[in-house]
Amino acid sequence: MSDHCEPGSVSPVLFGVGGDWLPVTAGESGASVFRAVDATRYAKCVPASDTAGLEAERDRIAWLGGQGVPGPRVLDWYAGDAGACLVTAAVSGVPADQVGAEDLRASWGHIADAVRRLHEVPVASCPFRRGLDSVVDVARDVVARGAVNPEFLPVEQQLVPPAELLARLTGEIPRRRDQEAAGTVVCHGDLCLPNIVLDPETLEVSGFIDLGRLGAADRHADLALLLANARETWVDEERARVADAAFAERYGMPLDQERLRFYLHLDPLTWG
Numbered sequence: 001m002s003d004h005c006e007p008g009s010v011s012p013v014l015f016g017v018g019g020d021w022l023p024v025t026a027g028e029s030g031a032s033v034f035r036a037v038d039a040t041r042y043a044k045c046v047p048a049s050d051t052a053g054l055e056a057e058r059d060r061i062a063w064l065g066g067q068g069v070p071g072p073r074v075l076d077w078y079a080g081d082a083g084a085c086l087v088t089a090a091v092s093g094v095p096a097d098q099v100g101a102e103d104l105r106a107s108w109g110h111i112a113d114a115v116r117r118l119h120e121v122p123v124a125s126c127p128f129r130r131g132l133d134s135v136v137d138v139a140r141d142v143v144a145r146g147a148v149n150p151e152f153l154p155v156e157q158q159l160v161p162p163a164e165l166l167a168r169l170t171g172e173i174p175r176r177r178d179q180e181a182a183g184t185v186v187c188h189g190d191l192c193l194p195n196i197v198l199d200p201e202t203l204e205v206s207g208f209i210d211l212g213r214l215g216a217a218d219r220h221a222d223l224a225l226l227l228a229n230a231r232e233t234w235v236d237e238e239r240a241r242v243a244d245a246a247f248a249e250r251y252g253m254p255l256d257q258e259r260l261r262f263y264l265h266l267d268p269l270t271w272g
Contacts, residue, residue, distance in 0.1 A: 010045045015078035015085040017043060035090070041075060044086045051084040057212040058086050060128055064214060067121045067186075070114075070207035093206035097193035097233070104193075104233050107203035108243060111196060112250035114205035115222065119185040123216050126186045130215030132177050139166055139269035147272030157265070166269055172262055179259060180218040189213025191222040192229040220259040221267070223247075227255075228264050 010032050012021050021034040021043060031050065034043045046054045055077075062074050072088035079085075096104060096111065142148055148162040157165055188195065190213050197206040227244055234240040248255045 012043045047083040060214040091207035093197040096196040121186040128215035130217040142272035152268035187217040221263040224260040224263040
Protein backbone atom coordinates (compact mmCIF):
# COMPACT_ATOMS: atom_id res chain seq x y z
CA MET A 1 0.00 0.00 0.00
CA SER A 2 1.32 3.41 -0.92
CA ASP A 3 2.22 5.89 1.78
CA HIS A 4 0.06 8.37 -0.14
CA CYS A 5 -3.07 6.78 1.36
CA GLU A 6 -3.43 8.38 4.76
CA PRO A 7 -3.92 6.06 7.74
CA GLY A 8 -7.52 6.01 8.94
CA SER A 9 -9.04 7.23 5.69
CA VAL A 10 -11.56 5.17 3.75
CA SER A 11 -9.07 3.78 1.29
CA PRO A 12 -8.16 0.50 -0.43
CA VAL A 13 -5.84 -0.44 2.45
CA LEU A 14 -8.86 -0.98 4.72
CA PHE A 15 -10.15 -3.67 2.37
CA GLY A 16 -6.89 -5.47 1.72
CA VAL A 17 -6.72 -4.34 -1.90
CA GLY A 18 -3.21 -5.00 -3.17
CA GLY A 19 -1.00 -2.52 -4.98
CA ASP A 20 0.13 1.06 -4.53
CA TRP A 21 -2.56 3.74 -4.77
CA LEU A 22 -2.63 7.51 -5.11
CA PRO A 23 -5.62 9.61 -4.00
CA VAL A 24 -7.46 11.36 -6.82
CA THR A 25 -10.57 13.06 -5.44
CA ALA A 26 -12.96 13.08 -2.52
CA GLY A 27 -16.55 13.15 -3.68
CA GLU A 28 -19.39 15.22 -2.31
CA SER A 29 -20.97 12.04 -0.94
CA GLY A 30 -17.91 11.12 1.07
CA ALA A 31 -16.51 8.79 -1.58
CA SER A 32 -12.75 8.72 -2.04
CA VAL A 33 -11.20 7.79 -5.37
CA PHE A 34 -7.72 6.32 -5.83
CA ARG A 35 -5.67 5.52 -8.91
CA ALA A 36 -3.17 2.68 -9.03
CA VAL A 37 0.34 4.00 -9.59
CA ASP A 38 0.51 2.06 -12.85
CA ALA A 39 -2.72 3.83 -13.97
CA THR A 40 -4.47 0.54 -14.83
CA ARG A 41 -7.07 0.56 -12.05
CA TYR A 42 -9.24 2.87 -9.99
CA ALA A 43 -10.64 2.22 -6.53
CA LYS A 44 -13.67 4.07 -5.18
CA CYS A 45 -14.16 3.73 -1.43
CA VAL A 46 -17.04 4.82 0.77
CA PRO A 47 -17.97 4.60 4.46
CA ALA A 48 -20.54 2.00 5.49
CA SER A 49 -23.40 4.50 5.26
CA ASP A 50 -22.82 4.82 1.50
CA THR A 51 -22.30 1.14 0.68
CA ALA A 52 -25.71 0.77 -1.00
CA GLY A 53 -25.02 3.65 -3.37
CA LEU A 54 -21.64 2.27 -4.41
CA GLU A 55 -23.15 -1.19 -4.87
CA ALA A 56 -25.74 0.36 -7.20
CA GLU A 57 -22.95 2.03 -9.19
CA ARG A 58 -21.13 -1.31 -9.44
CA ASP A 59 -24.27 -2.92 -10.85
CA ARG A 60 -24.70 -0.14 -13.42
CA ILE A 61 -21.11 -0.49 -14.61
CA ALA A 62 -21.48 -4.24 -14.98
CA TRP A 63 -24.80 -3.96 -16.80
CA LEU A 64 -23.69 -1.28 -19.26
CA GLY A 65 -20.56 -3.23 -20.10
CA GLY A 66 -22.81 -6.06 -21.22
CA GLN A 67 -24.60 -3.75 -23.66
CA GLY A 68 -21.53 -3.09 -25.81
CA VAL A 69 -21.10 0.47 -24.55
CA PRO A 70 -17.43 1.24 -23.75
CA GLY A 71 -16.63 2.04 -20.16
CA PRO A 72 -14.90 0.70 -17.06
CA ARG A 73 -14.97 -2.99 -16.07
CA VAL A 74 -15.61 -4.18 -12.55
CA LEU A 75 -12.51 -5.99 -11.29
CA ASP A 76 -13.17 -6.39 -7.57
CA TRP A 77 -15.74 -5.57 -4.93
CA TYR A 78 -15.19 -5.42 -1.18
CA ALA A 79 -17.75 -4.65 1.52
CA GLY A 80 -17.67 -4.88 5.29
CA ASP A 81 -18.05 -2.96 8.52
CA ALA A 82 -15.57 -0.33 7.33
CA GLY A 83 -17.60 0.41 4.19
CA ALA A 84 -17.11 -0.68 0.61
CA CYS A 85 -14.55 -0.47 -2.17
CA LEU A 86 -15.15 -0.85 -5.89
CA VAL A 87 -12.14 -1.56 -8.11
CA THR A 88 -12.51 -0.97 -11.84
CA ALA A 89 -10.25 -1.13 -14.85
CA ALA A 90 -9.15 2.30 -16.03
CA VAL A 91 -10.58 3.60 -19.31
CA SER A 92 -7.53 4.58 -21.33
CA GLY A 93 -7.43 8.12 -22.67
CA VAL A 94 -8.01 11.71 -21.65
CA PRO A 95 -11.24 13.25 -20.29
CA ALA A 96 -12.91 15.45 -22.89
CA ASP A 97 -12.78 18.51 -20.64
CA GLN A 98 -8.98 18.37 -20.76
CA VAL A 99 -8.67 18.96 -24.51
CA GLY A 100 -8.77 22.34 -26.19
CA ALA A 101 -11.49 23.72 -28.44
CA GLU A 102 -9.83 22.48 -31.63
CA ASP A 103 -9.56 18.89 -30.43
CA LEU A 104 -13.05 18.95 -28.90
CA ARG A 105 -14.38 20.13 -32.26
CA ALA A 106 -12.53 17.26 -33.98
CA SER A 107 -13.99 14.78 -31.51
CA TRP A 108 -17.50 16.26 -31.51
CA GLY A 109 -18.90 13.92 -34.15
CA HIS A 110 -17.41 10.91 -32.35
CA ILE A 111 -19.01 12.09 -29.10
CA ALA A 112 -22.40 12.49 -30.81
CA ASP A 113 -22.09 8.97 -32.23
CA ALA A 114 -21.19 7.51 -28.83
CA VAL A 115 -24.06 9.28 -27.07
CA ARG A 116 -26.48 8.12 -29.76
CA ARG A 117 -25.30 4.52 -29.31
CA LEU A 118 -25.79 4.81 -25.56
CA HIS A 119 -29.28 6.19 -26.04
CA GLU A 120 -30.06 3.41 -28.52
CA VAL A 121 -29.51 0.65 -25.95
CA PRO A 122 -32.95 -1.02 -25.62
CA VAL A 123 -34.54 0.80 -22.71
CA ALA A 124 -36.81 -2.12 -21.89
CA SER A 125 -33.73 -4.12 -20.94
CA CYS A 126 -32.46 -1.47 -18.50
CA PRO A 127 -33.12 -2.41 -14.86
CA PHE A 128 -32.29 1.08 -13.63
CA ARG A 129 -34.71 3.99 -13.54
CA ARG A 130 -33.99 7.66 -13.16
CA GLY A 131 -37.40 9.02 -13.98
CA LEU A 132 -38.35 12.65 -13.61
CA ASP A 133 -40.48 12.12 -10.50
CA SER A 134 -37.62 10.47 -8.62
CA VAL A 135 -35.20 13.20 -9.69
CA VAL A 136 -37.62 15.90 -8.55
CA ASP A 137 -37.97 14.09 -5.20
CA VAL A 138 -34.19 14.23 -4.81
CA ALA A 139 -34.21 17.95 -5.66
CA ARG A 140 -36.92 18.62 -3.08
CA ASP A 141 -34.89 16.82 -0.44
CA VAL A 142 -31.66 18.66 -1.30
CA VAL A 143 -33.44 22.02 -1.31
CA ALA A 144 -35.25 21.27 1.97
CA ARG A 145 -31.93 20.43 3.64
CA GLY A 146 -30.36 23.64 2.39
CA ALA A 147 -27.70 21.54 0.68
CA VAL A 148 -27.69 23.10 -2.81
CA ASN A 149 -24.18 24.17 -3.80
CA PRO A 150 -24.53 27.61 -5.41
CA GLU A 151 -21.36 27.03 -7.44
CA PHE A 152 -23.27 24.38 -9.42
CA LEU A 153 -25.95 26.90 -10.43
CA PRO A 154 -25.88 29.15 -13.50
CA VAL A 155 -24.37 32.51 -12.56
CA GLU A 156 -27.67 34.30 -12.96
CA GLN A 157 -29.31 31.93 -10.43
CA GLN A 158 -26.66 31.90 -7.72
CA LEU A 159 -28.32 34.62 -5.63
CA VAL A 160 -31.84 33.21 -6.01
CA PRO A 161 -33.16 31.04 -3.13
CA PRO A 162 -33.09 27.39 -4.27
CA ALA A 163 -36.70 26.92 -3.16
CA GLU A 164 -37.69 29.61 -5.64
CA LEU A 165 -35.65 27.96 -8.41
CA LEU A 166 -37.42 24.66 -7.78
CA ALA A 167 -40.81 26.38 -7.67
CA ARG A 168 -40.14 27.87 -11.13
CA LEU A 169 -39.78 24.33 -12.50
CA THR A 170 -42.68 22.71 -10.69
CA GLY A 171 -45.35 23.94 -13.08
CA GLU A 172 -43.59 22.26 -15.99
CA ILE A 173 -43.42 18.83 -14.39
CA PRO A 174 -46.67 17.36 -15.82
CA ARG A 175 -45.66 18.32 -19.38
CA ARG A 176 -42.10 17.09 -18.93
CA ARG A 177 -43.42 13.83 -17.45
CA ASP A 178 -45.54 13.23 -20.56
CA GLN A 179 -42.57 14.00 -22.82
CA GLU A 180 -40.38 11.61 -20.86
CA ALA A 181 -42.93 8.81 -21.16
CA ALA A 182 -42.98 9.24 -24.94
CA GLY A 183 -39.21 9.26 -25.35
CA THR A 184 -37.37 7.49 -22.52
CA VAL A 185 -33.84 6.25 -23.28
CA VAL A 186 -30.93 4.82 -21.30
CA CYS A 187 -29.21 7.95 -19.96
CA HIS A 188 -25.76 8.37 -18.45
CA GLY A 189 -27.20 10.67 -15.80
CA ASP A 190 -24.18 12.97 -15.49
CA LEU A 191 -23.13 13.39 -19.12
CA CYS A 192 -20.51 16.11 -18.83
CA LEU A 193 -17.13 16.25 -20.55
CA PRO A 194 -15.07 14.90 -17.61
CA ASN A 195 -17.10 11.67 -17.85
CA ILE A 196 -16.34 11.13 -21.55
CA VAL A 197 -12.87 9.69 -22.15
CA LEU A 198 -11.21 10.26 -25.53
CA ASP A 199 -8.41 8.42 -27.29
CA PRO A 200 -5.76 11.17 -27.53
CA GLU A 201 -4.60 9.96 -30.95
CA THR A 202 -7.88 9.35 -32.79
CA LEU A 203 -10.13 11.56 -30.60
CA GLU A 204 -12.71 8.79 -30.66
CA VAL A 205 -14.60 7.95 -27.47
CA SER A 206 -12.78 5.35 -25.37
CA GLY A 207 -15.62 5.09 -22.88
CA PHE A 208 -18.02 6.70 -20.43
CA ILE A 209 -17.11 6.83 -16.74
CA ASP A 210 -18.85 7.79 -13.46
CA LEU A 211 -22.00 5.76 -14.07
CA GLY A 212 -23.63 6.12 -10.66
CA ARG A 213 -26.66 7.98 -12.06
CA LEU A 214 -27.22 5.80 -15.13
CA GLY A 215 -30.86 4.93 -15.76
CA ALA A 216 -33.89 5.32 -17.99
CA ALA A 217 -34.80 8.99 -18.43
CA ASP A 218 -35.55 11.72 -20.98
CA ARG A 219 -32.62 12.01 -23.40
CA HIS A 220 -32.66 15.79 -22.87
CA ALA A 221 -31.46 15.26 -19.29
CA ASP A 222 -28.18 14.01 -20.75
CA LEU A 223 -27.96 16.41 -23.66
CA ALA A 224 -28.61 19.49 -21.53
CA LEU A 225 -25.56 18.78 -19.37
CA LEU A 226 -23.31 17.87 -22.28
CA LEU A 227 -24.06 20.92 -24.40
CA ALA A 228 -23.89 23.33 -21.47
CA ASN A 229 -20.61 21.89 -20.23
CA ALA A 230 -19.06 22.07 -23.70
CA ARG A 231 -19.73 25.81 -23.68
CA GLU A 232 -16.88 26.10 -21.19
CA THR A 233 -14.52 24.94 -23.97
CA TRP A 234 -15.94 26.69 -27.03
CA VAL A 235 -14.39 30.09 -27.58
CA ASP A 236 -17.66 32.03 -27.90
CA GLU A 237 -21.43 31.69 -28.02
CA GLU A 238 -21.51 31.64 -31.83
CA ARG A 239 -19.16 28.64 -31.84
CA ALA A 240 -21.36 27.01 -29.20
CA ARG A 241 -24.50 27.42 -31.34
CA VAL A 242 -22.72 25.95 -34.35
CA ALA A 243 -21.56 23.02 -32.21
CA ASP A 244 -25.08 22.44 -30.87
CA ALA A 245 -26.47 22.32 -34.40
CA ALA A 246 -23.71 19.99 -35.56
CA PHE A 247 -24.34 17.70 -32.61
CA ALA A 248 -28.09 17.54 -33.29
CA GLU A 249 -27.48 16.71 -36.95
CA ARG A 250 -24.98 13.95 -36.16
CA TYR A 251 -27.07 12.64 -33.27
CA GLY A 252 -30.01 12.43 -35.66
CA MET A 253 -32.71 14.35 -33.85
CA PRO A 254 -33.68 18.01 -33.39
CA LEU A 255 -33.26 19.25 -29.84
CA ASP A 256 -36.09 20.77 -27.78
CA GLN A 257 -34.56 23.92 -26.32
CA GLU A 258 -37.19 24.27 -23.60
CA ARG A 259 -36.62 20.72 -22.41
CA LEU A 260 -32.88 21.32 -22.42
CA ARG A 261 -33.38 24.43 -20.29
CA PHE A 262 -35.66 22.59 -17.84
CA TYR A 263 -33.20 19.75 -17.21
CA LEU A 264 -30.22 22.09 -17.08
CA HIS A 265 -31.90 24.06 -14.29
CA LEU A 266 -33.13 20.97 -12.44
CA ASP A 267 -29.80 19.12 -12.29
CA PRO A 268 -27.91 21.52 -9.94
CA LEU A 269 -30.69 21.11 -7.38
CA THR A 270 -30.05 17.37 -7.12
CA TRP A 271 -26.45 17.45 -5.83
CA GLY A 272 -26.15 17.74 -2.08
